[in-house]
Amino acid sequence: MFTNKDINFEALKRKAYNGRWATLEEGIIPLTAADPDFRMSSEIEQGIIEYIKDGYLSYGPFSGIPEFKKSVAEHFNTEKNGNFTPDNVLAVNSAAQGMFLIAKYVLKPEDEAIILDPVDFLFKKSVDAVGGVVRLCPVDINGNIDFEKLVSLINPKTKLISICNPHNPLGKVYSKEVLIKVSEIAAAHDLWVMSDEIWSDIIYDNKEFNTYSSVSDAAKKKSFTVYGFSKTFGIAGLRIGAVLCNDQEVLDDFTEKSNFNSTIEGVSTLSQIAASVAIEKAKPWFKEFLNHLQNNRNLAYKTLSNSQILAPNLPEATFVLFPKIKNNMNSEEFTRHVLQHGKVAVVPGSERWFGKGAEGHIRICFSTSQEILEEGLDRIIKSF
Missing domain, CATH: 3.40.640.10 (Type I PLP-dependent aspartate aminotransferase-like (Major domain))
Incomplete structure (x- = not known):
């Protein structure tokens, strides 16, 4: 239910703004704004109709x-x-x-x-x-x-x-x-x-x-x-x-x-x-979504823990991670680097987005498919 096959990338490229698919060049993976890549539940769709x-x-x-x-x-x-x-x-x-x-x-x-x-x-x-x-x-x-x-x-x-x-x-x-x-x-x-x-x-x-x-x-x-x-x-x-x-x-x-x-x-x-x-x-749909998110959280935490690039936190809630940058780059430099060399968009832990205490971190959104998340994290790690 929450695999790559369940994501309509063409729809996202038309509709997903706020630093996501509709705003980025072809080939870039957005792990940016906290917005799911999956369609809303069919119950909500039917309710509107x-x-x-x-x-x-x-x-x-x-x-x-x-x-x-x-x-x-x-x-x-x-x-x-x-x-x-x-x-x-x-x-x-x-x-x-x-x-x-x-x-x-x-x-x-x-x-x-x-x-x-x-x-x-x-x-x-x-x-x-x-x-x-x-x-x-x-x-x-x-x-x-x-x-x-x-x-x-x-x-x-x-x-x-x-x-x-x-x-x-x-x-x-x-x-x-x-x-x-x-x-x-x-x-x-x-x-x-x-x-x-x-x-x-x-x-x-x-x-x-x-x-x-x-x-x-x-x-x-x-x-x-x-x-x-x-x-x-x-x-x-x-x-x-x-x-x-x-x-x-x-x-x-x-x-x-x-x-x-x-x-x-x-x-x-x-x-x-x-x-x-x-x-x-739509709560049955949500329970499956939450289970998927928890699996993604665990995957992202394990992947980044084994890297030399980022030191992750393990969130108790939300679908974002806020790992600490392990090299000497600041948040903006790191974000530019992974966008240019890894073709992945993330949110810098800059004062503009999160306040002074955020420097030295980036935010990664994981409300996507396991396949997209794995590819995005792999690109980030290999870009260095």
Whole structure:
């Protein structure tokens, strides 16, 4: 089901943008943007077709259609130890938009937000976009948070702590104990917490996942959770995500101030139907996909561990690796070298993409076939 034969390369070359097949010269293997090379499940495809058969694409409720809100709440409650009602869910146009809207809601210009370093660039970009000031809290190569440093960064201008769980690009799943510690620090200083949980389905070795707001009363009181469907179900082009918040008054105010109470904002009903069908009917497909990803993770880790080029981490979640470069090249130089000499595109661990703490690493996406992954890794190693 997830072999080379299952990948439609012609479709990818027409449609897969964001540094992938549609943007690169013929013959280059993209192990870049975190987007699967496989088609979405047939259940999602059929769900979309069924929905439009009667010929109507009318306005939906501005905050999200009932099926969507119900399926997201149930998904979090059954799979992530959540405690959400459908009303606690707001449909947004992607997890990325959710992050921006939360930053806009919580921060005034010059207010400060603490984000992890390294972490995906969207955390910094969201804060920058609303005139906030970023403070970086280091995590080690395993994703462990330096809590002493975190506390030292807090001052009267601090309003927000943002966490990425599971962590992109390090693949760390934060334990309930760690999340409780974050909630205690946030509560002691009356701070908001945003937890980006877009990767929370793609977790290996049956490791437990706890959605942030469920770990304590303090966590529930003053937090937003961000979720999306692009990683789990391969529907990035539908631009569908959710913001969840246990405090209904806060979410209602957030919805109002984010213009999701009128036709100014709102999400395609078709995208919401696809997401609902994904949760309700595509989980068997996803379980096979997850099994394939775990095999790819193990393969990539073993291959790179045996190389003299890169020292890999073993992610607990996500479908990306973040290996350390073993020669003296910096991230940008290494990336250029493997593109030119190995015909493989990877993401440099540069400040632009992941923050200052990412230097000396590259990110490799492995949500492709075993054949493509093996060829890509082999090319990287042999390019030196």
